[in-house]
Amino acid sequence: METFSYHHKVPQRASGSKPMAIVGVVASGNLEVLVERVLPDTDCELDIKTAAEGFGAVWKQVVADFVELRSPGGLKLSVNDGGARPDTVALRLAQAVRLIEEADP
Amino acid sequence: MTLDEILSSLFPQGHDVGNDRGLVRGSGALPGGGRIEVLGVVDRTPIGVDEALQLSEWVLDVIAQGGSDPILILVDSDSQRMSKREELLGLNEYLAHLAKALMHADLHGHATVGLLFGHTAAGAFIATALAARTLVALPGAQPEVMDLPSMARVTKLSIEVLREKARSTPVFAPGLENLAQTGAVFATWDEKRSLAEQLQGLLNERRAHHDRRDVLGKQRGGRPKAADIQERVHELAIQTP
Amino acid sequence: MSLAPVAKRDADEQRKAVSWYEASARERVRLLLDVRSFREFIGPEKREISPHLHIFNLPEQFDDGMIVGRGLLDGQKVFIAAQEGRFMGGAFGEVHGAKLTGLLRAVRDAPSIPLVILFDTGGVRLQEANAGELAIAEIVRALIEARTAGAKVVGLIGGRAGCYGGGGLIAGCCSALAVSEQGRISVSGPEVIETNRGVEEFDSKDRALVWRTMGGKHRRLIGGADMFVDDTIESFRVAAIHLIRCSSGFDTDVLESEQLRLTQRLQQFGLCTDAIQIWRAAGIKDAEAVPGMATGDFIALANKIREPRYDAR
Numbered sequence: 001m002e003t004f005s006y007h008h009k010v011p012q013r014a015s016g017s018k019p020m021a022i023v024g025v026v027a028s029g030n031l032e033v034l035v036e037r038v039l040p041d042t043d044c045e046l047d048i049k050t051a052a053e054g055f056g057a058v059w060k061q062v063v064a065d066f067v068e069l070r071s072p073g074g075l076k077l078s079v080n081d082g083g084a085r086p087d088t089v090a091l092r093l094a095q096a097v098r099l100i101e102e103a104d105p
Numbered sequence: 106m107t108l109d110e111i112l113s114s115l116f117p118q119g120h121d122v123g124n125d126r127g128l129v130r131g132s133g134a135l136p137g138g139g140r141i142e143v144l145g146v147v148d149r150t151p152i153g154v155d156e157a158l159q160l161s162e163w164v165l166d167v168i169a170q171g172g173s174d175p176i177l178i179l180v181d182s183d184s185q186r187m188s189k190r191e192e193l194l195g196l197n198e199y200l201a202h203l204a205k206a207l208m209h210a211d212l213h214g215h216a217t218v219g220l221l222f223g224h225t226a227a228g229a230f231i232a233t234a235l236a237a238r239t240l241v242a243l244p245g246a247q248p249e250v251m252d253l254p255s256m257a258r259v260t261k262l263s264i265e266v267l268r269e270k271a272r273s274t275p276v277f278a279p280g281l282e283n284l285a286q287t288g289a290v291f292a293t294w295d296e297k298r299s300l301a302e303q304l305q306g307l308l309n310e311r312r313a314h315h316d317r318r319d320v321l322g323k324q325r326g327g328r329p330k331a332a333d334i335q336e337r338v339h340e341l342a343i344q345t346p
Numbered sequence: 347m348s349l350a351p352v353a354k355r356d357a358d359e360q361r362k363a364v365s366w367y368e369a370s371a372r373e374r375v376r377l378l379l380d381v382r383s384f385r386e387f388i389g390p391e392k393r394e395i396s397p398h399l400h401i402f403n404l405p406e407q408f409d410d411g412m413i414v415g416r417g418l419l420d421g422q423k424v425f426i427a428a429q430e431g432r433f434m435g436g437a438f439g440e441v442h443g444a445k446l447t448g449l450l451r452a453v454r455d456a457p458s459i460p461l462v463i464l465f466d467t468g469g470v471r472l473q474e475a476n477a478g479e480l481a482i483a484e485i486v487r488a489l490i491e492a493r494t495a496g497a498k499v500v501g502l503i504g505g506r507a508g509c510y511g512g513g514g515l516i517a518g519c520c521s522a523l524a525v526s527e528q529g530r531i532s533v534s535g536p537e538v539i540e541t542n543r544g545v546e547e548f549d550s551k552d553r554a555l556v557w558r559t560m561g562g563k564h565r566r567l568i569g570g571a572d573m574f575v576d577d578t579i580e581s582f583r584v585a586a587i588h589l590i591r592c593s594s595g596f597d598t599d600v601l602e603s604e605q606l607r608l609t610q611r612l613q614q615f616g617l618c619t620d621a622i623q624i625w626r627a628a629g630i631k632d633a634e635a636v637p638g639m640a641t642g643d644f645i646a647l648a649n650k651i652r653e654p655r656y657d658a659r
Contacts, residue, residue: 026407201518235483250475277475331444338448341387
């Protein structure tokens with residue numbers, strides 16, 4: 001197992017007021033993302049734990065792209081990865097942010 | 106110890122426990138007075154729909170006769186019978202029914218004690234030995250969830266790797282010591298001492314109904330989280346308005 | 347708190363459209379219960395993960411594949427437990443099992459609140475075999491204590507992992523069961539039977555054989571499940587509400603009735619070698635057509651062959 005931790009400064013706070021959300025399942029080719037609104041507005045943290053070793057550079061890039069695209073300010077995202085492809089990772093990260101930004105109906 | 110030696114040590118005054126194709130049934134006197142009903146699976150017999158149905162019939166007989174005689178469950182079984190026929194006929198219901206009957210008996214005056222003296226595994230283990238309020242074992246008993254070669258096949262790890270990992274944890278490998286550490290086996294009896302005395306001693310403890318194997322598993326280090334998680338969920342669920 | 351009619355209507359439509367089989371455990375819980383009524387106990391943010399999977403270099407899941415909590419089902423308070431069949435095959439590990447045991451002990455202490463269990467499991471998690479086996483034994487004990495106190499425990503089976511091994515035993519202890527076509531209930535799995543007894547005894551690759559022997563339709567016809575339902579959240583929801591209402595208590599009479607029911611089953615079908623034979627013996631003329639039957643037709647046939655009974659489980 002490998003763990004990575006990334007901190008980013010972002011311009012914009014993630015919208016909405018939900019304190020947490022979760023997407024995905026830990027399985028082969030899949031991952032879960034737990035997102036919690038626990039940081040200052042311009043901070044973002046991602047903690048990754050992955051069963052597929054040796055992909056540090058890929059994770060770094062996927063995370064950087066995601067942070068730039070979504071500006072997830074105030075959010076801590078925690079990932080348990082079962083060996084998902086980068087596009088699946090990107091999808092789940094986006095889903096997690098969308099879910100926590102969603103207004104309750 | 107052979108089955109006969111065990112029965113002689115349990116019932117020095119004699120007993121009427123018989124063995125019919127691997128299923129045992131009978132009763133014996135307790136040193137402190139009163140009798141104990143005996144039933145079980147021996148000779149490493151697998152438990153299929155027929156065996157489970159017979160055992161549960163005997164349990165229901167004990168319940169029907171009333172009174173408060175405890176029940177001793179002798180176990181030296183195989184796993185559940187693995188066959189197309191068993192699953193076709195719904196083995197899960199037969200094993201569940203046996204467990205239900207034993208627990209119902211236990212909750213209605215007939216304290217159940219499991220005595221594991223040989224082998225048991227998987228579904229048979231759950232429906233007999235683990236369905237008793239208290240499970241004790243004799244040295245040399247070999248309980249398991251699944252044998253290592255099968256585990257190796259399913260997990261796609263070699264037996265050597267599994268054995269290596271088993272050295273650092275009691276949580277998955279077969280064996281009496283491991284099942285004791287996780288809280289499944291309450292005590293291992295001393296085969297050099299009278300089993301009758303040890304049985305009477307156990308019955309005298311009048312241990313509370315509620316299942317405390319999780320606490321035992323925590324105390325012995327085999328299951329570090331189960332007791333706390335159970336307690337926390339219970340508390341959260343109870344306090345909700 | 348009253349919800350806008352729009353939210354309720356959306357929920358109804360979603361329930362009818364979403365496949366139970368395809369949905370995650372979390373989605374099943376969210377959609378099964380009344381809109382926004384679910385409150386989780388020890389949710390994923392508590393990070394109570396397995397203490398054992400790291401030994402095998404396997405990834406953990408924050409909820410260890412078991413969701414427990416409470417909510418409303420058609421306005422009625424219920425407890426709920428749901429297994430995620432895609433995480434470690436939905437198998438019982440130490441934390442996974444302990445969550446359900448704790449919930450059942452609460453049900454024992456508050457027996458007027460029913461429990462709905464969403465099964466999706468391959469049985470014991472081998473990497474934590476002893477803890478998993480013991481968890482199942484404790485769950486069975488807690489379930490029987492809860493039913494003895496008067497509680498209703500309803501099981502729903504229709505997920506990817508089925509309801510195998512110790513899960514099958516727990517299911518057999520429930521007050522009532524609903525199963526879909528996709529659902530399977532068994533103690534030994536197809537591969538295990540084949541490995542131990544050979545392919546002549548059971549060809550695990552023969553999907554039709556697996557479903558005839560262990561699948562939802564067969565279980566309904568032989569009496570191993572009480573209701574057969576469509577693969578939608580809505581169908582399972584309707585079934586859960588119905589079974590909570592109709593299912594029996596648990597006492598000596600129920601056990602005696604079950605003993606009789608299981609004895610009669612062996613008398614009637616004990617010599618049959620395949621499900622087709624059993625279905626014919628049960629009075630179904632065109633037994634071969636059963637697997638292909640649509641839900642509505644099958645339910646009508648099943649009710650003719652074996653009227654549901656709720657006093658012998």
